[in-house]
Amino acid sequence: MSKASVEEIKLASAGLRGQLAEQFADTSTVSIPEESNILMKHHGSYQQDDRDVRAERSKAKLDKAWSFMIRSKMPGGRITAEQWMIHDDLCAKAFGNLRLTNRQGIQLHGVLKGGVKEVIHNVCHSGLSTMGACGDVVRNTMGPAAPIKDAVHADSQKLTEEISQRFLWRSSAYADIWLDGEKVEPDWIKDPVVDAKVREATKAAEGEDPIYGKVYLPRKFKIAVAIQPCNDVDVYSQDVGLVPHVVNGEVEGYTITVGGGFGMSHGQLNTRPFLGQPLLYAKRANVVDAIEAVVTTQRDHGNRTERKNARLKYTVQSMGLDGFRAEVVRRLPGIETFPPKELKFDTVEDKLGWHEQGDGKLYCAVYVNMGRIVDREDGPKYRSAFAELATSLKLPFIVTPNTNMIIADVAPEQKEAVNAILAKHGVVHADDAGFTRARKVAHACVALPTCGLSLSESERALPGILDKIDPILAELGLEDEPILFRMTGCPNGCGRPYNADFGFVGRAPNKYAMFVGGSIRGNTLAGLEFKSVLGDEIPARVRVFLEAFKAERQEGEIFADWFARTRTKGAEPTPEQFHVELAERAAKLAGEKVAEAG
Secondary structure, eight states, X not given: OOHHHHHHHHHTSTTTTTTHHHHHHOTTOSOOOHXXXXXXXHTTEEEEEOTTSHHHHHHTTOOOOEEXXXXXXXXXXXXXXXXXXXXXXXXXXXXXXXXXXXXXXXXXXXXXXXXXXXXXXXXXXXXXXXXXSXXXXXXXXXXXXXXXOSHHHHHHHHHHHHHHHHTSOOOTHHHHHHSTTOOOOOTTOOOHHHHHHHHHHTTSOTTOBTTTBTTOOSSOBOEEEOXXXXXXXXXXXXXXXXXXXXXXXXXXXXXXXXXXXXXXXXXXXXXXXXXOEEEEEEEGGGHHHHHHHHHHHHHHHSOSSOGGGOSHHHHHHHHOHHXXXXXXXHTSTTOOXXXXXXXOOOBOOOOOEXXXXXXXXXXXXXXXXXXXXXXXXXXXXXXXXXXXXXXXXXXXXXXXXXXXXXXEEEOGGGHHHXXXXXXXXXXXXXXXXXXXXXXXXXXXXXXXXXXXXXXXXOTTTHHHHHHHHHHHHHHTTOTTSOOOEEEESSTTOTTOOTTSSEEEEEEETTEEEEEEOOOTTSOOOOEEEEEEEEXXXXXXXXXXXXXXXXXXXXXXXXXXXXXXXXXXXXXSOOTHHHHXXXXXXXXXHHHHHHHHHO
C-alpha cells in the first residue's frame, strides 16, 4: 500500500477510530480489511496469519489462518507480579506463550479476532496499555533494565514514564472501542496535574491530536534512555536517544541523540541503517519539551510520500543535522539548549545472574532463550517458573532490551527460594548456565511463522546456529569474548543486526545476507560481507573471522576493535556498505585507484 493511501486512511479515521468497533463486533468474520489493520496498529495490534500452514490452506482453497498479535506497552520494561499473571492468563487466548520484545514489551501471538477486545481490555485493567505500542506514533519508551536504587536510575525510569505519558495519542476512540468508554489510564500516568490534562485531551475533537495533528507521524518513532557505560537499550539505533549527565550524584540534564534507525530494503540504495547523532543537551526540566520539538519537527518535515524514507533518520539527513537542530531549537522559545556532552559506552549486554540493587535487596537477571516464555518439553519451563515466582513470592519483573528477564526486589532471605523455583523448572541464570558470552547476548526477531514481512527464519533458526558456533568459540578459547550475534528475518532490522559484530538478515528461505563489523558497544555499523549465505554455512563463515581474530588480535583487543583496525570500512557509512558485498566493493575501489593512478 502506498504512503499516500496510508495517510488518507489516517486522515479519514476520526482519531484512529475507523470501522474497528463495528468490525470487531461482527462475529461472522475472522479478519479485518487491510485499511483497518493500518489503524489497528496504533491500538497495539497487528493482523497476522500462520505462514506454516499458508500453502496448505491455499491448496485446499481455504482462507489464511488469521489471528492477531497484541503488544503491551511497558515503559522501561517494568511489570508487577499481578500484571504478569494477567498476561499469563491471557496466554489461553493466544498460542499459549508470551514473547518478550527487544523494546521491553510483551507480545501475545495468535489471538483470534473474537478474543481481541477481551485481551486489550484485560491488559488495560492490569495497569498497562497497548495504546501506541505499534503504529505511526511514539512507541514504548525504553530505559535501563537494571533496578539499581540510585538517583540516576530512578530519574531515567521516571523519564521513560513521562515520555510515555506525553506522547499517548489523544482520542476517545481507544477507550470507546476496547473499554466501552471507560477511561483506564496506565499506571505510569502518575502526575495528577498532567493526568487531568490527559483526561481533558481525550475529549478533544476526533482527529485533532495536540501533538500528532490529523495524520499522526509519517512512520513509527522510537525513544530510549541509556546510562553510561551500559548501552543495553541500543541508544544509537533509536529515533531519539537520551543519556543523563550526572553532577554530584544527581541528574542535571540529558544529551539527546537523533536519527538512528535500522530498517532498509535489500538492494535499494536509497534505504540504509543509520546511527543516531548527538543533537543537543537540555536541562532536566526541559527534556520532554525538547523531545516534543523533535517529534513535531518530524511530524511537519518527515517524508509523507514514500514510507521507505519516512523515518526520522531520513529527515535528519535531508535537512542536515545543523538544519534539523535549528528547527528544533526554534520550537523551544525561552528554553536554553547546549552542545551535547561526550558519550562513551562499553557494552549492550545484560549483567546476568545475581546483583545487589543498592537498597539491601537483590535482583537476578535470567537468560531467556530468544525471549520466548514457554514451557519447553525438552528444556526450561519458563512460563511455569515465572508464574510461580509471581504467585508465591509476589516479585516484580523487568523485561530487558536483550529479551531476558530480571527478577527484582528480592529480599536476601528470598534468594534461595528464587533459586529453587528456577531450578525446579530447569531455568538457569548466568551463575550456572555454562553459556558462552556470545550466546547470552545473541538475539533474533520473531520472524516466521507469524510475521508477514519475514523472508526467512530467525527466532527458530538462531539457537541451532549458535549450537554450532559455541563449540568453535570454545575450541579457539573465545567463549568469554564479548561478540554480538543478531539475526532478523527480513531487512527491516527489528532484531537490530546492523550494528552487531555478526548480523544475519533474511533474504529468502534459509538464505541470509551476512554483515560483519559492528560492535558490542552498539556504536558501529557493520558492512555486507556476503550477499547470500545458507543457514548451514553460517558457522563455517563465522569461523574464518574468529580464527583471524585469534591470530591477529592485540593484547586486550575485543573482536570489534580488531575488525575496525584490520578491515577499514571508511570514515563514513555509504549505501554500498549495506547493499553491495565486500568483494564487489573492494574490486570497485581497486578499479577506482587504478584509474586515479593512470
